[in-house]
Amino acid sequence: MDITFDHVSYTYQANTPMAGVGLDDVSVTIHGGAYTAIIGHTGSGKSTLLQHLNALLKPTSGTVRIGERMITPSTSNKNLHPLRKKVGMVFQFAESQLFAATVREDVAFGPRNFGVSAEDADALAVQMVARVGLPEDVLDRSPFDLSGGQMRRVAIAGVLAMQPEVLVLDEPTAGLDPAGRREMMALFAKLHADGQTIVLVTHQMDDVADFADDVLVMDQGKVVRQGHPKEIFQDAQWLLDHQLGLPRTTQFALRLQQKGFKFDHLPLTTPELAQMLAEQLGGARHE
Amino acid sequence: MNKMILGRYIPGDSFIHRLDPRTKLLATFYYIAVIFLANNWQSYLLATVVTLAIIPVSKVSLRFFLNGLLPVLFLIVFTVLIQVFFTTGGHVYWHWGWLSVTSLGLTNAGFIFVRLVLIIFMSTLLTLTTPSLSLADAVESLLKPLAKIHFPVTEVALMLSIALRFVPTLLDQTTKTMNAQRARGVDFGSGGLFKQVKTIVPLFIPLFVTAFTMADELATAMEARGYRDGYGRTRFRVLRYGRGDLLAAVVLILLTLGLIFLRN
Ligand SMILES: Nc1ncnc2c1ncn2[C@@H]1O[C@H](COP(=O)(O)OP(=O)(O)OP(=O)(O)O)[C@@H](O)[C@H]1O
Ligand SMILES: [Mg+2]
Numbered sequence: 001m002d003i004t005f006d007h008v009s010y011t012y013q014a015n016t017p018m019a020g021v022g023l024d025d026v027s028v029t030i031h032g033g034a035y036t037a038i039i040g041h042t043g044s045g046k047s048t049l050l051q052h053l054n055a056l057l058k059p060t061s062g063t064v065r066i067g068e069r070m071i072t073p074s075t076s077n078k079n080l081h082p083l084r085k086k087v088g089m090v091f092q093f094a095e096s097q098l099f100a101a102t103v104r105e106d107v108a109f110g111p112r113n114f115g116v117s118a119e120d121a122d123a124l125a126v127q128m129v130a131r132v133g134l135p136e137d138v139l140d141r142s143p144f145d146l147s148g149g150q151m152r153r154v155a156i157a158g159v160l161a162m163q164p165e166v167l168v169l170d171e172p173t174a175g176l177d178p179a180g181r182r183e184m185m186a187l188f189a190k191l192h193a194d195g196q197t198i199v200l201v202t203h204q205m206d207d208v209a210d211f212a213d214d215v216l217v218m219d220q221g222k223v224v225r226q227g228h229p230k231e232i233f234q235d236a237q238w239l240l241d242h243q244l245g246l247p248r249t250t251q252f253a254l255r256l257q258q259k260g261f262k263f264d265h266l267p268l269t270t271p272e273l274a275q276m277l278a279e280q281l282g283g284a285r286h287e
Numbered sequence: 288m289n290k291m292i293l294g295r296y297i298p299g300d301s302f303i304h305r306l307d308p309r310t311k312l313l314a315t316f317y318y319i320a321v322i323f324l325a326n327n328w329q330s331y332l333l334a335t336v337v338t339l340a341i342i343p344v345s346k347v348s349l350r351f352f353l354n355g356l357l358p359v360l361f362l363i364v365f366t367v368l369i370q371v372f373f374t375t376g377g378h379v380y381w382h383w384g385w386l387s388v389t390s391l392g393l394t395n396a397g398f399i400f401v402r403l404v405l406i407i408f409m410s411t412l413l414t415l416t417t418p419s420l421s422l423a424d425a426v427e428s429l430l431k432p433l434a435k436i437h438f439p440v441t442e443v444a445l446m447l448s449i450a451l452r453f454v455p456t457l458l459d460q461t462t463k464t465m466n467a468q469r470a471r472g473v474d475f476g477s478g479g480l481f482k483q484v485k486t487i488v489p490l491f492i493p494l495f496v497t498a499f500t501m502a503d504e505l506a507t508a509m510e511a512r513g514y515r516d517g518y519g520r521t522r523f524r525v526l527r528y529g530r531g532d533l534l535a536a537v538v539l540i541l542l543t544l545g546l547i548f549l550r551n
Contacts, residue, residue: 016297018297018298034364040313051466054470056469056470069409078477079471081474084469084470084471084472085472088470089467089470091463091467091470094467096460096463096464096467096496096497097464097467097468097471097489097493098488098493099488099492099493100489109471109489110471110472113471113472113473114472133505144496158471159470162471162472250489
């Protein structure tokens with residue numbers, strides 16, 4: 001299922017003196033099956049763009065096409081249910097959406113709303129809680145007794161349980177410990193390998209380099225670049241000008257370049273760099 | 288969430304924006320009291336003209352004032368209808384059991400309508416041109432004499448300003464929580480009563496939890512920075528009366544005199 005933006009603009013608090021630009025004439029396509037990363041500095045409009053993916057926000061002008069559904073400024077708020085089922089969204093600080101008495105109920109809440117039977121929803125809850133790496137005994141505990149990182153995982157499980165076609169993640173690993181971050185990223189990579197469309201907002205350029213196959217760069221409500229991470233990260237100076245960083249490996253390669261190493265293109269991942277270095281130093285093939 | 292106009296500040300730099308918040312607060316209360324002096328069409332006309340002359344000075348579009356009427360529209364209509372049907376006197380136009388429409392009833396209804404609209408316009412003017420924190424400062428400053436009788440002025444003022452400060456934060460949090468639950472398939476504001484009541488839990492529990500966490504964190508942060516009580520604290524925003532405040536007082540006194548002169 002593709003999601004296509006056609007000249008979409010969005011203004012916060014339109015028609016008031018406090019009006020602020022959220023999106024400015026955005027035209028992009030997010031392809032079904034892709035792992036799309038959205039990067040951009042704080043306030044560049046990433047979260048605003050995400051909320052158009054399941055019609056939580058409707059464009060002030062332009063159209064968003066989500067699969068077969070067209071969302072225009074005049075689309076009514078009714079009948080968006082099927083769309084919300086298809087596009088699952090994990091918000092920034094998702095742990096603040098938990099409310100139920102037990103983790104089990106909270107995770108089953110989404111599927112129940114979309115008409116899954118109580119038994120099936122419960123089975124999904126058990127399955128998803130395991131999938132996000134939580135032990136089975138949290139199922140019957142109150143989500144409010146868990147740590148912040150565990151609560152985040154419960155919230156993510158709650159969205160996975162809806163079995164969406166497109167999984168949208170707004171900085172899902174912010175505030176997790178490094179091990180937790182790696183686990184979550186590995187989980188998303190596995191889902192993607194199984195065919196899940198993923199849209200990820202992140203400030204971690206390493207994650208972009210390691211996982212994404214398409215990158216949108218946002219600045220002041222506009223999508224200023226779209227491309228494969230390989231292309232996006234070649235232009236180091238341009239990224240720095242847009243207050244963005246580089247993957248650690250690419251930074252390291254840049255410094256090696258200043259010391260006389262030659263790269264015909266900058267590597268993004270450690271294996272890639274190791275391979276290039278091995279070739280230049282005249283060694284054998286790096287494994 | 289953005290429809291709540293009462294209590295929404297519109298930034299600006301007009302004469303009214305620059306008035307001391309104490310002046311604006313007192314003037315609004317004074318205006319509400321003095322408007323009751325009006326009792327014939329001449330005095331109501333004067334009050335209306337003065338009010339409509341003051342509003343443009345704020346440079347806030349009239350649309351915001353009209354929006355301010357919406358939340359209380361029902362109240363206004365209700366009051367006006369009661370006046371129309373239950374006041375008797377003068378020429379009788381229509382009569383049915385308890386109900387009658389008379390000339391006196393119609394005039395009174397008209398007067399009450401004008402009075403309510405004017406009062407709401409003026410209170411809207413206060414909230415549109417004054418940040419809520421300035422209002423809290425004004426309340427504190429005006430209550431200060433009560434400290435002599437051991438009324439906890441600074442504590443009350445602190446509570447007030449914290450409460451006001453967190454209204455936008457909580458509204459923001461409400462929007463976020465509603466969005467998060469919508470994404471999980473909740474339809475707010477549709478379906479039968481039972482269905483709607485059920486949507487309250489997933490909205491309010493997270494909100495309460497966030498509010499308590501915020502309160503707790505704020506208290507810790509304040510203690511960590513040495514807050515004990517308000518006595519002897521200096522202030523960042525110092526209130527000072529200026530020439531404009533004198534002018535405002537003069538306008539109000541002239542209005543009062545005019546009303547006394549015109550009423551019968
Ligand atoms: N509820 C709102 N009301 C008014 N303006 C808003 C609102 N939410 C966001 N904005 C504005 O819209 C712009 C884009 O915000 P957005 O939240 O999409 O940024 P972001 O790229 O997600 O930033 P971050 O990396 O900090 O999450 C910002 O300038 C912000 O000030
Ligand atoms: Mg954001």
